Amino acid sequence: MNPETSLWTDLAFWAFGLAAVWYGWRVFRTDSMVRATFALLASFLNVGAIMVLLLAEYLGTALFFMMAVEMAVMAIFMVAFMMNPAGLNPMQMVHQHRFAIVAGAATFAGLAGLGFAVDFPDRPLIIAADTIQQLGFELMGSSMLVMQSIGVTLLATMIGAVVLSSKWGRYGDSDAGSVPPSLDPEQREEDRS
Amino acid sequence: MTLATLLLIAAGLIGVGVYGALSQQSFVMIMMGFELIINGVLLAGVAFWALATAGEPRGQVLVIVGLLVMAIEAAMGFALVVNVYRARGADTTEGIDSMSH
Numbered sequence: 001m002n003p004e005t006s007l008w009t010d011l012a013f014w015a016f017g018l019a020a021v022w023y024g025w026r027v028f029r030t031d032s033m034v035r036a037t038f039a040l041l042a043s044f045l046n047v048g049a050i051m052v053l054l055l056a057e058y059l060g061t062a063l064f065f066m067m068a069v070e071m072a073v074m075a076i077f078m079v080a081f082m083m084n085p086a087g088l089n090p091m092q093m094v095h096q097h098r099f100a101i102v103a104g105a106a107t108f109a110g111l112a113g114l115g116f117a118v119d120f121p122d123r124p125l126i127i128a129a130d131t132i133q134q135l136g137f138e139l140m141g142s143s144m145l146v147m148q149s150i151g152v153t154l155l156a157t158m159i160g161a162v163v164l165s166s167k168w169g170r171y172g173d174s175d176a177g178s179v180p181p182s183l184d185p186e187q188r189e190e191d192r193s
Numbered sequence: 194m195t196l197a198t199l200l201l202i203a204a205g206l207i208g209v210g211v212y213g214a215l216s217q218q219s220f221v222m223i224m225m226g227f228e229l230i231i232n233g234v235l236l237a238g239v240a241f242w243a244l245a246t247a248g249e250p251r252g253q254v255l256v257i258v259g260l261l262v263m264a265i266e267a268a269m270g271f272a273l274v275v276n277v278y279r280a281r282g283a284d285t286t287e288g289i290d291s292m293s294h
Contacts, residue, residue: 093219
């Protein structure tokens with residue numbers, strides 16, 4: 001199937017696309033933090049659906065699963081850290097609001113204008129290409145180093161997240177004996193020794 | 194569904210994300226802004242892969258690297274939120290006034 005062909009594909013694309021942007025907007029407009037999290041999840045699911053329409057089935061499905069789990073974790077964090085998880089009281093926790101609106105609108109206008117103004121190469125996906133198989137051969141073939149780097153980076157991220165968030169280290173408090181770095185280089189050497 | 198319309202939707206997501214990341218006070222809400230930005234970047238990546246590169250497999254690999262960026266952003270973001278909350282008792286940007294110890 002060519003991603004550019006049918007009318008139904010077009011209709012589905014516009015439905016998913018507008019829903020993705022609308023739910024993204026709802027994230028910052030709702031009072032309930034849990035609802036904001038699920039609005040973000042809905043935005044991701046719609047983008048995943050567009051990816052499937054574009055025949056990137058593996059990436060779209062990966063996005064579904066990854067975001068379902070990540071947003072579940074985020075909802076827990078929202079309930080744990082925010083004072084108004086259920087949205088029972090109206091609230092507006094924003095700063096530099098006008099500047100943010102202008103920056104967001106300018107980013108949108110600039111990028112959208114770029115998308116329409118630049119003459120990108122028009123080389124659509126080859127019809128009936130097995131994109132998942134191609135990706136598999138690419139990952140297990142010439143791009144294996146990329147995959148291995150991703151694995152090591154994720155391992156480093158896991159270690160970093162545990163180091164940052166753990167309260168206790170092996171020999172007591174995780175920040176025991178830690179001092180702010182001095183601005184004076186000689187003092188810094190002394191602190192280190 | 195053309196490349197330009199796909200990039201339009203991606204630009205919408207990135208624009209909303211920039212607004213959120215700049216305007217929100219809560220750390221977790223700022224992270225949501227970042228996630229929306231990456232969401233738009235992923236969509237643009239897949240759009241280019243499908244409509245401008247004739248389905249070049251390395252394009253999909255590049256999008257997977259984008260997913261990696263999102264995973265790192267979420268994991269390190271949550272870890273930093275926990276760390277700052279423990280050290281400063283702060284859950285908003287207004288609650289901290291310096292990056293040092």
